Amino acid sequence: MLPANPEQFKNAVREAWDESASGWNHQTPAIHNWLAAPTAALLGAARIGLGMRVLDVAAGAGDQTLEIAHRVGEGGRVLATDISPAFLQFARENAHQAGLAQVHTRVSDAEDRVLDENGFDAAVCRLGLMLCPNPLRALQQMHRVLRPGGHAAALVFSEPQRNPCLGMLMTTALRHAGLGPRDPFAPGGLLSLGKPRLLEDHFIQAGFAGVTTERIYAPFQLPSARDYLHFVRTSASPILQILGHLNSEAREAAWADMEEQLEVFQLADGNWEGPNELLRIHGMRPVG
Secondary structure (H helix, E strand, C coil): CCCCCHHHHHHHHHHHHHHHHHHHHHCHHHHHHHHHHHHHHHHHHCCCCCCCEEEEECCCCCHHHHHHHHHHCCCCEEEEEECCHHHHHHHHHHHHHCCCCCEEEEECCCCCCCCCCCCEEEEEEECCHHHCCCHHHHHHHHHHHEEEEEEEEEEEECCHHHCHHHHHHHHHHHHHCCCCCCCCCCCCCCCCCCCCCHHHHHHHHCCCEEEEEEEEECCEEECCHHHHHHHHHHHCHHHHHHHCCCCHHHHHHHHHHHHHHHHHHECCCCCEEECCEEEEEEEECCCC
């Protein structure tokens, strides 16, 4: 079931990510370390190589965009799209600082048929597809712009029980905000595509062939639960949205509650490791 008002939902998401873009960009080193192996698996599944044209959907501040640009080289081209103009401003700046002139950006809703280009060799989406109220439509747009034989790949969070940190954050934030429990598989949520076979079915319905899925364990490793909460507080828009209407004292109480619960993942060696599992899915646009 789609959100009651998808456009209103998207506008709220756009505004929230515009507000969080600076914090997310500042956290790029931590995000890069967390997602290094899953990103390599994502780009490998999409068969990205020298000279290719690649579409990066929901690119954010462009951490994975720069990885793609290095893979395609100076003779290739990367188009990074996102619903948030603020995010893409950081993506442009980061690409410029890295000397990667093959990176281009365009503000674009992943679900809308606004991209008039086609013939891309590959299309990828790292941890963005699950935030679309209609992910099937987003996949249909990715399929549309690919050349025959082109590859698409995405990373999303798997089932709630395999991502307990996210569950703790969401449940605690909702409780402190005075809101009832949410269906974790409701469209547009962080865990919405974790239901078994759901994403594979979407890929097939969108027209992709040879669909495969891989589970990737991707723990978030930091010195303490407090460090993880700092990451969430400065960059994790969905949690910030839930707590947004609370006064400062109520928000601090919520964060303190989350930190106490997350300390269960403190390791004996003094470090903290938050469990996360991702799904890497791949499909190809048929040649015939």
